[in-house]
Amino acid sequence: MTSTSDRQTAGRGKLYDSVLDTVGDTPCIRINTLGPKHVQLYVKAEYFNPASSVKDRLAVSIIEEAERSGKLKPGQTVVEATSGNTGIGLAMVCAAKGYPLVVTMVETFSVERRKLMRFLGAKVVLTPKGAKGTGMYLKAKELAEKNGWFFAQQFETTANAKIHENTTGREIVADFKGQRLDYFVTGYGTGGTVTGVARVLRKERPETRIVLTEPANAQLLGSGKPQERAGDGSPSVSHPAFEPHPIQGWTPDFIPLVLQESIDKKYYDQLLPVPGPAGIEWSRKLAQKEGIFTGISGGASFAIAMQVAEKAEPGSVILCMLPDTGERYLSSPLFEGVPEVMSDDEIALMKSTPGYQMG
16 A cells, blocks of 8 residues: 555546546456455555446437447437436536437436436436336337437446447456456446456456356346346336345346346356445445445445355455446435434534534
8 A cells, every 4th residue: 555655646638528438447446455465455446437326327328339330319318217326427528518318217327326316417307116127118119119218228338248248347457467356246237347347358268257246135047037028128017026125226127128238148156235224334434444435336246245255265466346436325225324413422522622613
């Protein structure tokens, strides 16, 4: 670790034409306190992207691929169904490029996600919780068909896994060049991260075991039951194994088409379920013991990375994906019990010196 007295910066040596040019090249950071001593554990911190999540990569890829193909016309409205991070990423991209954006989102997702999208200029249409993720998807599809809007289709588009193959996977290979990389641990939302990264690792780091995780009470993959699909690959019904879970951004109520490639080609070596409370627990531990601020999904992935680390051979190197920032979860159970007012200990500290006391 670098001591404070030695810390210097030299600038990036380049200027950026757009905020979109800053997407990617997120750091892999070593875990120094929480990890078992017999392994090296790293996290890839996707909150270093400009809109603070891994979905910034997907958002810029969807829009730029659609521009190149001619499917997206200048000034055309973009519509997408999202639990939040893709919508926030799309709102950033659309703001930078001048496209109106409409997002459909289940009413149960955190309020701050809605506010962030609206702050970036998007319109947010809520759908009832009883209709689950399928409902928000079908609402976006309805709006696109009625109005002639461009439907981003993050769960089906080839632009999803492609951007992770071209950026996320390449970054991981470059960062671990000449070093061991025994395990790569990630959850799934659309499936783009695991599919894109696996395309690269299977070719260039075949020794790396890929561990995929999903909510313990919503084991769509673990159930072994296939997803019923419409002709375009979109979900036709909710998956029978789905139950509501607290890991926002993970595992909608269907198996995305983008993830199907990982299933069919056996891109992951192990599938481990994780309880929602474990995601909350490990997100808090990462914040308080490592200074790493990630959300419930990051905490859930890290919980599984810790399981892998405990059983791994001495000297093993493990990389865990952290999809976003903890600030996406201020109104969620992640922050329950974090007080807004001073605790008794803080009041005692305030009173321990005579000046500047609150009434």
